[in-house]
């Protein structure tokens with residue numbers, strides 16, 4: 001519950017301005033500068049929003065110094081261990097853990113929507129076979145608004161609900177179809193008797209000639225990857241979804257915008273980049289060379305999977321992911337996998353190195369997720385689509401929260417202009 005308690009005082013141009021302050025349920029207080037421009041005729045400047053809260057939210061809380069992540073107050077490690085993805089989806093969407101009938105009803109609603117419109121198959125066929133699955137996902141999720149007109153009215157609470165369920169249900173089908181298309185195999189229709197993670201694995205790995213039996217340990221690891229990526233407060237892609245949604249755009253378009261933002265290597269693309277980096281390192285003896293490159297100011301190289309804007313401690317998701325990596329590789333009999341050995345050694349060295357200690361660069365969630373996905377048989381190009389699939393519920397929960405927020409307005413940042421002052425047009429012949 002947010003309280004308006006004290007105020008901050010700004011002395012500017014000889015005048016005092018009282019700025020109200022708000023106290024969150026946990027975390028640092030915020031100064032409300034919403035009226036600053038009106039009253040003092042100045043803007044604030046904060047590229048990358050490093051000190052700016054862009055909205056009020058009750059969904060996810062991160063304490064970056066402690067390395068703590070809570071979904072609706074529940075620690076991520078407890079959810080990863082004791083819960084499962086669809087229950088976590090319910091929690092994120094509705095604010096509380098479901099009762100047994102509520103969970104049954106929710107799971108039924110999701111599984112009733114797992115198929116995509118048959119006409120969508122033609123849309124997939126329009127893409128080149130070698131298209132990156134993220135490119136296909138941005139296009140196909142955006143195109144959902146052309147297929148599901150009956151759930152695009154953002155002012156209708158029921159339509160918002162249906163579009164949310166549709167996206168959670170169909171994004172795995174879309175991600176699996178993007179994968180199947182890229183490898184020239186037929187699409188596999190969803191099977192509603194399987195749990196969410198097993199169904200996704202089957203849609204990716206089954207072929208008409210041979211049925212795929214999902215292994216419970218792999219399904220559990222997949223489910224954990226979904227859970228660990230489900231939400232992460234106001235990160236770049238979530239803020240993109242909120243900004244797109246603030247104009248009143250339909251939810252499918254907003255989530256497509258989030259997918260586009262997630263694609264970048266500084267965000268969701270990092271797990272692909274991290275595994276590629278581990279392969280490029282290739283052997284334990286080359287690690288020092290890469291550590292030195294990461295520390296060299298003149299070299300743009302960064303250790304992928306290390307560092308985070310908010311976590312200045314171990315990313316709590318990385319701890320769970322590391323355990324999962326051990327389980328999966330043991331099951332598959334590849335626990336001596338060289339890539340895992342390189343990852344562990346890299347982590348050990350980086351955690352002892354002065355540069356990484358001083359800059360508080362710890363492994364993030366992507367450091368181990370790529371190793372698990374690789375062992376399961378996913379190509380690196382599928383890593384970010386799997387992240388997008390997992391994050392869809394977070395984006396939707398945040399979008400719904402924003403739409404229901406009475407103080408919500410169109411997002412419209414200001415700027416610190418440094419371009420030319422007004423000048424007259426010069427005719428071409430006089431330039």
Ligand code: ACO
Pocket residue numbers: 265266267268270294295301302303304305306307308309310359361364365366
């Ligand atoms: N390797 C080497 N040095 C690093 C790394 C890294 N991975 N990350 C940050 N640094 C250094 C920077 O060079 C900078 O040094 P300086 O102060 O001497 O200039 C300092 O640490 C701070 O870095 P910033 O880029 O200012 O920190 P920011 O909070 O903006 O960046 C980010 C966070 C983008 C995640 C960064 O750490 C990074 O690029 N990491 C690698 C990519 C990655 O793993 N991204 C996944 C993020 S998690 C996710 O999206 C799920």
